[in-house]
Amino acid sequence: MLVLQRxxxxxxxxxxxxxxxxxxxxxxxxxxxxxxxxxxxxxTDLYSDKAIPSAEERINKTVDIERSSVDxxxxxxxxxxxxxxxxxxxxxxxxxxxxxxxxxxxxxxxNQYYRDESGLNRKNIIDNRIHxxxxxxxxxxxxLRPIDVQFMKALHKxxxxxxxxxxxxxxxxxxxxxxxxxxxxxxxxxxxxxxQFPEGESDDEEFKQQNxxxxxxxxxxxxxxxxxxxxxxxxxxxxxxxxxxxxVENPAHCDFGMLRNMLIRTHMQDLKEVTGDVHxxxxxxxxxxxxxxxxVKRTGRMKRESVIIEENNEKDRMLLEKEEELKKMQEMLKxxxxxxxxxxxxxxxxxxxxx
Numbered sequence: 437m438l439v440l441q442r443x444x445x446x447x448x449x450x451x452x453x454x455x456x457x458x459x460x461x462x463x464x465x466x467x468x469x470x471x472x473x474x475x476x477x478x479x480t481d482l483y484s485d486k487a488i489p490s491a492e493e494r495i496n497k498t499v500d501i502e503r504s505s506v507d508x509x510x511x512x513x514x515x516x517x518x519x520x521x522x523x524x525x526x527x528x529x530x531x532x533x534x535x536x537x538x539x540x541x542x543x544x545x546x547n548q549y550y551r552d553e554s555g556l557n558r559k560n561i562i563d564n565r566i567h568x569x570x571x572x573x574x575x576x577x578x579x580l581r582p583i584d585v586q587f588m589k590a591l592h593k594x595x596x597x598x599x600x601x602x603x604x605x606x607x608x609x610x611x612x613x614x615x616x617x618x619x620x621x622x623x624x625x626x627x628x629x630x631x632q633f634p635e636g637e638s639d640d641e642e643f644k645q646q647n648x649x650x651x652x653x654x655x656x657x658x659x660x661x662x663x664x665x666x667x668x669x670x671x672x673x674x675x676x677x678x679x680x681x682x683x684v685e686n687p688a689h690c691d692f693g694m695l696r697n698m699l700i701r702t703h704m705q706d707l708k709e710v711t712g713d714v715h716x717x718x719x720x721x722x723x724x725x726x727x728x729x730x731x732v733k734r735t736g737r738m739k740r741e742s743v744i745i746e747e748n749n750e751k752d753r754m755l756l757e758k759e760e761e762l763k764k765m766q767e768m769l770k771x772x773x774x775x776x777x778x779x780x781x782x783x784x785x786x787x788x789x790x791x
Contacts, residue, residue, distance in 0.1 A: 457563050459518040464572025465526030468602035473660035477696050480506050499524040499537045535587045542566050542594050546719040567711045569595045572602045579618040588628045594715055596631040596707050604657035604690045605682040612657045619655050634706050656691040659684050
């Protein structure tokens with residue numbers, strides 16, 4: 437319950453009325469069930485009109501970038517979800533530099549946000565930055581392929597990478613455990629940085645325990661299915677095989693539930709914060725250095741000094757505005773915490789009175 441309150445506390449306010457944006461990128465070779473998993477995660481059909489290319493078309497196919505958006509509501513919070521798919525990645529015989537269109541797309545979103553942030557109408561900026569990248573790893577290999585390593589090394593400083601093992605029902609529990617260990621060892625060996633779960637607050641034991649479980653489950657072994665199956669009189673989503681049934685949301689069968697809770701309920705805001713505070717700030721710093729390296733056209737000493745003064749004034753004004761926004765957010769959170777504490781005290785008093 438503390439985890440849910442912690443999550444909702446971050447979202448309650450005026451912004452929750454208009455909703456929030458979250459952009460998820462899915463990357464992996466064809467046939468790993470990316471579309472099925474996304475539809476399963478968000479209980480929607482984002483790919484109803486998607487055409488499946490033939491084997492001949494895949495040979496010469498290049499990497500495309502496709503965006504799909506849907507409005508969903510979770511815990512009373514409206515969310516505008518955008519899924520960025522990358523069909524064609526990993527399908528070519530020669531996969532050299534096949535990740536470059538994806539890197540360019542991520543940089544383009546940073547660049548657009550940087551330009552909007554530097555403009556006059558900064559209050560209505562549309563955030564299309566990639567907040568999380570689900571990278572699908574084939575269950576048929578013995579770890580990471582060279583293209584997996586190269587892709588993650590090219591993107592790990594730009595986006596939050598969350599690796600997942602696709603079609604985990606192809607493996608036994610022992611095989612899943614071995615493959616997870618192998619992938620983690622190779623990620624560390626190649627100095628790849630994946631999404632790091634935040635440390636829980638000292639008094640939030642539930643959140644700390646949940647983070648430990650999530651860290652121990654990386655990479656998530658997932659199964660996707662939009663088919664409903666009857667199991668002992670109960671309707672569940674899963675896959676029916678001659679030897680039995682795999683249930684998508686059964687934690688004994690796969691990590692689907694953990695992944696969904698992480699993305700939607702517990703860590704969505706942290707993924708957005710890391711994107712803005714770490715990845716985007718790194719890009720922004722590079723842009724500032726590049727702008728400073730560009731010579732300013734001067735017509736005299738006064739002209740040069742005027743340009744410097746205007747730039748400093750603009751930066752000071754932006755810093756002051758950000759400080760004011762932070763103060764308002766902190767005051768709002770204090771009021772909300774006080775209200776929650778008061779409600780808990782009233783509930784405890786009423787419970788004591790009943791007893």
